[in-house]
Amino acid sequence: MAQQKISAPKGVSEYAPPRSSAFEFVRDSLIAPASRAGYQLIELPVFEDTELFKRGVGESTDVVSKEMYTFEDRGGRSITLRPEGTAGVMRAVIEHGLDRGQLPVKVWYSGQFFRAERPQAGRYRQFYQVGIEAIGLDDPAIDAEVIAIADAGFKALGLKKYRLEITSLGDLQSRAAHRVDLLKFISTLELDEATAARAAINPLRLFDDKRDEMKKAMQNAPLLIDYLTDESREHFNRVIKYLDALGISYVLNPRMVRGLDYYTGTTFEFVHELLGAQSGIGGGGRYDGLMEQLGGQSLSGIGFGLGVDRALLAAEAEGVIGSDAFVSDLFIIPLGDEAKLQALTVASALRAQGKTVEIAFGDRALKGAMKGADKSGATYVIVLGESEISTGTVELKEMKSGVSTSVKIDSLLEALEK
RNA sequence: GUGGACGUAGCUCAGCUGGUAGAGCACCCGGUUGUGGUCCGGGAUGUCGCGGGUUCGAGCCCCGUCGUUCACCCCA
Structure with a gap:
């Protein structure tokens, strides 16, 4: 009896072969520049105490007020699936006393995040982000470095049709x-x-309104950038100077x-041209009051989060996704039971030496097995039957x-390496 | 959350004014006994997203629902 099918929950992004290898490539390319800059992995839980996000991200934000997956666990604790990465990192840094050592603390993360929004292409209820945080340094040079690392990730991916937008949100006084x-x-x-309600929560939101009449209405609105204190302005000017020097446009x-309350000072966003409404492929900035807000010492910080799903979409839209499909070095076709045993042995030995080896199990006809070998893209094929086993020699094709x-058979490894 | 579009084989889609489903690709088998890619022949596959309704009869009409998608919103 066929059971009723169960499908994935609404709005989750998932990646099965062969697209999963493109996903893997995107994710790894995006974060690779971070480790080259001395950032180390921090691996955190996907759920946290709800209070962390309320206090860290801000109760007035949409993310916290209407997009969180919050539930009570069996001990009656309020738990929330993480909607973003920075708050959790700060919590862990404080909890493990990382900020008591050498500063800045430099970490990177990668994983899934959750937001209960209405899904559309590039906006998912479970999505993937990679990110970094540099904590405990006010130097504008670190701002530039963080931005450069994000930019390097997109460039490593091969993206071209994106732009970096940047501004300063200044300090509290500004x-x-x-x-x-x-x-x-x-x-x-x-x-x-609706608009008045948004303005009441965060008046800056009106700058973000997509409607023409609102854009026009906001034309002459006072800009935050014109209210920066001398200190904030100087900091921002230096960030810009460094970016110029780095040749980052x-x-x-x-x-x-930005939709999260903790941002201060330098703030930036990477926007892709080919992505429609969900065009932000990454963003970040300073959050100088966050650590203190979460009960830690008063240290500044800066970081970014890059959207892996969206970067993949962008890469596909630009047609730059590398075709590094899975390819094995050797494909073994065993004929008969004895040969299967032999194939297993040979494959294990070669795999132990780092070779990728596949075996055609299932007693397919030789022709079908060869077809399978061809489709797999394997570099070499051997057929293992009675005669090969008795002579100890195979035809390496x-x-x-x-x-x-x-x-x-004993010298297959050398032959493969030629 | 608000408004719109869409939902037919694994994939991309066709299906005229309602008469109980097709194409291409992919897949499987074969073209003489143990060697792929081309070619030729053959084959399997769908509760037409799901549930109701109208009708003698619905993939085509109506309602609901779920999902995807576009815009708003939000943001990665």
């Missing part, structure tokens, strides 16, 4: 001054109910808005040329 004038400006606007976007040479 934002307070700006907020007063911005609210004054907004009060002169006629807003519909960027667009200044003083209207950029190179699939591409069709040429085969006699090789002793």
Whole structure:
């Protein structure tokens, strides 16, 4: 009796072969530059105390107020599936006293995150991000380095059609001054109910409105960048100077808005041109008050998160995804029971030496097995039957040329390495 | 969360004004006994997303539901 099929929960992204190898390539390419810059892996739980995100990310944010997967565990604790990476990293850094050692603390992470949004292409309820955090250094040079690492990841992937947008959100003083004038400006606007509600929660949000009439209305709104304190301005100017020196191109976007409360100072976003509405492939910035907010010492920090799913979509859209499909070195076709045993032995020995070896089990006809070998893209094929076993010699066939040479089974390794 | 589009074999899709489903690709087998890619021949496959309704009769019409997708929103 056929049972009813069970399908994946709504809106999750998952990757099966052969696309999974593209996913793997994207994920690894994006994060590789981090370890080359001395960042070390930090592996964290996917669920945390709900309070961590409320306090870290901010209760007024959409992410926390309406997009979290929160539930009570069996001990009555409120648990939340992590919607982003930074808060968890800060929690762990404080908990393990990493900030008591040499600064900055430099870590990278990779994994899945969860947000209960309405799904569409590039926006999933479970999605993948890689990211880094550099904690405990105010130097604008680290800002530039962090941005350069993200940019290097996208470049390593082969992406071209994206841009880096950058601005500074300034410090508390800068934002307070700006907020007063911005609210004054907004009060002169006629807003519909939903928009007014958004403005009440975070007036900066109005800069993000996609509607033309709103864009026009906000044309003359006071910009935060014009309210930076001398210190914030100087910091930002130096970041820009370093980026120029690094040859990293960027667009200044003083209207950029970020959805997480902890951002301060340098803030940036990578936007891809071919992705439609979900075009942000990465973003990050400083979060100078976060650690203290979470009960740690008062250290600054900066980091980014890159969307692996979206970067994959972008790579596919640009047609730059490398065709590094799985290919084995040797494909063994055993004929008969005795040969299977022999094939297993030979394969184990070669695999122990680092060779990728596949065996055609299942007693397929030789023709079918050869077809399988061909499809697998294997470099070499051997047929293992009675005569081969008794003579200890096989015909090593190179699939591409069709040429085969006699090789002793014992010297297969050397033959493969030629 | 709001509004719109779509949902037919593993994949891409066709199916005229309602009459109980097809193509290409992929897959499997064979073309004389142990060597692939081309070619030729043959073959399997669908509760037409799901549930109701209208009708003598629905893949085609109506309602609901689930999923995907586009925009808003949000952001990776």
